[in-house]
Amino acid sequence: MELLDGKATAQGIKDELKLAVDTRSAQNKKIPHLAAILVGNDGGSMTYVNAKVKACDLIGFNSSLIKYNNTVSEEELLAKVIALNNDDEIDGFIVQLPLPEHIDELKITMAIDPVKDVDGFHPENLGKMMLNLPAFLPATPAGILELMKRNKIETSGKDCVIIGRSNIVGMPLSIMLAKNTEIGNCTVTLTHSRTKNLKEKVAAADIIIAAIGSPGFVTEDMVKEGAVIIDVGTTRVADSSKKNGWALKGDVDFANVAHKCSYITPVPGGVGPMTIASLMINTLRSMEIQGK
Numbered sequence: 001m002e003l004l005d006g007k008a009t010a011q012g013i014k015d016e017l018k019l020a021v022d023t024r025s026a027q028n029k030k031i032p033h034l035a036a037i038l039v040g041n042d043g044g045s046m047t048y049v050n051a052k053v054k055a056c057d058l059i060g061f062n063s064s065l066i067k068y069n070n071t072v073s074e075e076e077l078l079a080k081v082i083a084l085n086n087d088d089e090i091d092g093f094i095v096q097l098p099l100p101e102h103i104d105e106l107k108i109t110m111a112i113d114p115v116k117d118v119d120g121f122h123p124e125n126l127g128k129m130m131l132n133l134p135a136f137l138p139a140t141p142a143g144i145l146e147l148m149k150r151n152k153i154e155t156s157g158k159d160c161v162i163i164g165r166s167n168i169v170g171m172p173l174s175i176m177l178a179k180n181t182e183i184g185n186c187t188v189t190l191t192h193s194r195t196k197n198l199k200e201k202v203a204a205a206d207i208i209i210a211a212i213g214s215p216g217f218v219t220e221d222m223v224k225e226g227a228v229i230i231d232v233g234t235t236r237v238a239d240s241s242k243k244n245g246w247a248l249k250g251d252v253d254f255a256n257v258a259h260k261c262s263y264i265t266p267v268p269g270g271v272g273p274m275t276i277a278s279l280m281i282n283t284l285r286s287m288e289i290q291g292k
Contacts, residue, residue: 001258004230004265006143009150010273014059017280021060030292033062034118034283035084035093039077039103040070043236045096048272052094055276061283064090074103078111085113091287092118094279097168115289118282121168130175136282141173143274144209144230145183153183153207153228153263160186161202163218163251164211169232173209210251218252220260229257229264232271 021031034056038049049065056063066080077095084093093116099105114124120138128135148155160177164170170190177186186207191198202208202222210218211232223229233251241247250267258264265271 001261002263004147004151004153004228004263004270006147006265006270006273009147010143010277012150013146013277013281014055017059017061017284020284025060030091030287031060031062032283032287033064033089033091034279035064035066035090037066037068037077037080037084037093037095039068039072039096039099042098044234045098048276049096051272052276052279055280059280061280070100072100072103074107077103077108081108081111085111085116088292090116091290091292092116092283094119116286118279118286120172120282126172129172132179136285137176137278138168138172139278139282140169140232140271140275141176142281143276143278144173144232144271145176146278147230147265147271147274148228149183151263155183155207156185158186158206159189159204160207160209161189161191161205162209162211163191163198163202164213164232165190165192166211169211170209173211208252212251214251215249216251216253218257220253220256223257223260225260226262227260229261230271231265231267234267234272 025031036049036052038045053063053065084090095108097105109121112122114122117125117136120136125135129137162170162174174188174190177184178188189201191201199222203224205227207228208218209230209232213233213235215233215235215237229252231250231252234248236246237249238245239247248268
């Protein structure tokens with residue numbers, strides 16, 4: 001068993017990006033600027049946004065964090081999105097999900113300029129992805145593919161089962177892995193809550209990608225010898241042994257599953273850092289596409 005170390009792989013990407021920023025700075029060119037909108041005090045969202053801001057600092061990007069409380073109106077949030085669209089200083093921005101129930105997430109996403117949509121959620125970017133046209137790929141699926149590519153995981157001809165059909169991870173990732181690309185050519189089965197014989201399907205997979213937010217869902221009897229496992233789950237669970245009172249748990253029962261795998265991602269330190277690295281790549285590309 002080998003760990004797919006997302007933290008180490010992401011650091012390599014950050015080093016490459018820092019070199020690109022240093023080169024631009026030496027040439028008196030614009031430095032990439034990423035903005036993030038955070039609504040409310042959700043612990044997971046705050047953790048991710050803070051990690052994104054920290055990554056910007058380490059790479060040398062400029063960053064702006066815009067915070068609202070849970071009572072912000074949809075109109076006010078839309079106005080800020082439009083303002084960021086029109087702000088030439090901002091190269092790319094994200095609206096951290098989830099949003100409060102009174103705000104239409106799709107309406108907010110649709111309002112983002114696709115050229116600044118570095119999270120890759122706008123329908124225009126998703127449509128271009130489907131057609132193999134240049135586009136910003138959703139950050140988490142793109143990070144997973146980059147992790148597999150840089151660690152030389154063989155995908156061509158492999159049977160891949162994805163657990164979870166969200167628009168953020170499962171659905172786009174199923175398309176990306178099925179494409180005729182370097183990290184692709186998989187036979188993909190996208191499973192979900194209505195899937196029959198789920199355990200049997202997962203147990204037959206060469207590559208398992210778990211993305212449902214259910215700690216320990218994938219158990220030892222669901223994994224065949226030599227499988228590759230990508231654990232996207234990051235759920236906070238109570239843990240009195242931790243100073244903050246909680247720990248992050250993945251969708252895979254790591255302790256009992258890892259010995260059967262050829263490769264497996266840890267939680268934390270697997271997919272999370274790669275998501276942030278992908279976001280940084282998209283931000284630099286966004287600036288370049290805009291000719292800045």
